[in-house]
Amino acid sequence: MTETGSCLVCGSTGPEVLFTAKDHLVSGEDFVLKRCNVCGFTFTADPPDEKDIAKFYLSEDYISHSDKKQNLTDHVYHLARNYMLRKKFNLVSKISGREKDALVDIGSLREDGMLADIESGRGTSTLVDIGSGTGYFADCMNRKGWNVTGVELSDQAREYSVSRFGLTVISPTEIPAIKDGSADCVTLWHVLEHLYDPVMWLREISRILKDDGKCIIALPNIKSADAVWFGSEWAALDVPRHLWHFSPETLPAFINGYGFICTKVIPMPLDIYYISALSYRNRGCKLPLLRGIVTGLFLTVKSLVKKDKASSLIYVILKQHR
Numbered sequence: 001m002t003e004t005g006s007c008l009v010c011g012s013t014g015p016e017v018l019f020t021a022k023d024h025l026v027s028g029e030d031f032v033l034k035r036c037n038v039c040g041f042t043f044t045a046d047p048p049d050e051k052d053i054a055k056f057y058l059s060e061d062y063i064s065h066s067d068k069k070q071n072l073t074d075h076v077y078h079l080a081r082n083y084m085l086r087k088k089f090n091l092v093s094k095i096s097g098r099e100k101d102a103l104v105d106i107g108s109l110r111e112d113g114m115l116a117d118i119e120s121g122r123g124t125s126t127l128v129d130i131g132s133g134t135g136y137f138a139d140c141m142n143r144k145g146w147n148v149t150g151v152e153l154s155d156q157a158r159e160y161s162v163s164r165f166g167l168t169v170i171s172p173t174e175i176p177a178i179k180d181g182s183a184d185c186v187t188l189w190h191v192l193e194h195l196y197d198p199v200m201w202l203r204e205i206s207r208i209l210k211d212d213g214k215c216i217i218a219l220p221n222i223k224s225a226d227a228v229w230f231g232s233e234w235a236a237l238d239v240p241r242h243l244w245h246f247s248p249e250t251l252p253a254f255i256n257g258y259g260f261i262c263t264k265v266i267p268m269p270l271d272i273y274y275i276s277a278l279s280y281r282n283r284g285c286k287l288p289l290l291r292g293i294v295t296g297l298f299l300t301v302k303s304l305v306k307k308d309k310a311s312s313l314i315y316v317i318l319k320q321h322r
């Protein structure tokens with residue numbers, strides 16, 4: 001909802017209360033979700049002011065997942081992260097027409113990084129990763145020869161990605177320094193739902209993307225099988241950190257209003273297990289990981305043919321040429 005009280009997506013007024021959801025991660029406070037009765041866009045109706053939001057990120061889960069591998073959860077987390085890095089890398093390569101790169105395994109790249117850099121012709125493609133966090137994805141792309149600039153709000157995460165990986169990472173206030181029409185690809189992995197001014201960011205993305213550039217946006221799906229299953233206890237609501245709760249209907253409608261078209265929607269395969277386990281943990285259930293995996297499998301099989309029911313979706317959006 002905008003400050004004038006109209007829907008961010010369709011502009012109509014008069015949203016209805018959907019339900020109240022709890023912040024299980026940090027504050028334990030309740031927040032109200034509302035839904036536009038015209039286009040169905042759902043949003044957190046009463047988030048904290050932007051100046052006060054930092055304290056809602058003060059959780060172990062949001063601070064850098066370090067490289068420790070002490071217990072089973074750490075091991076599962078590392079396996080999942082490496083799998084997702086490979087998926088993201090292959091996707092960006094394919095969408096950007098650099099499929100040859102995608103055939104090379106990331107593991108071997110780490111070992112012979114220099115050789116891979118030379119073979120792939122470092123510097124030929126430019127990527128801006130908005131919300132680069134601790135920098136694992138940016139590092140992966142950087143090693144494969146992309147010119148990568150990370151954009152990250154958290155000083156702590158920015159410093160980590162610079163010292164750990166030697167990446168170029170700027171703060172959001174420095175985004176005007178990125179030249180017009182300079183990026184082949186802009187990525188936002190689970191970031192747009194956190195942004196207080198998504199319209200400003202869409203305008204900046206449009207400015208920095210080349211005319212034939214691609215923007216990749218990953219988001220939780222409020223219409224997913226697991227969102228319906230868990231209702232107000234769905235962990236990916238993640239209030240009040242998630243301000244906007246998009247679906248395969250509302251994201252394309254939103255970006256259309258700012259000169260983009262959505263050309264592809266791709267399901268993210270692992271999120272349903274993680275989100276289901278977290279939802280059970282929030283409920284206080286025993287064995288949340290096991291229950292999450294069983295529920296994830298059940299819902300995946302149940303909605304197998306419907307990719308728009310996936311827990312998280314990746315949207316590929318392009319600049320519309322008028």
Ligand SMILES: [Zn+2]
Pocket residue numbers: 007008009010011012036037038039040041
């Ligand atoms: Zn609406």
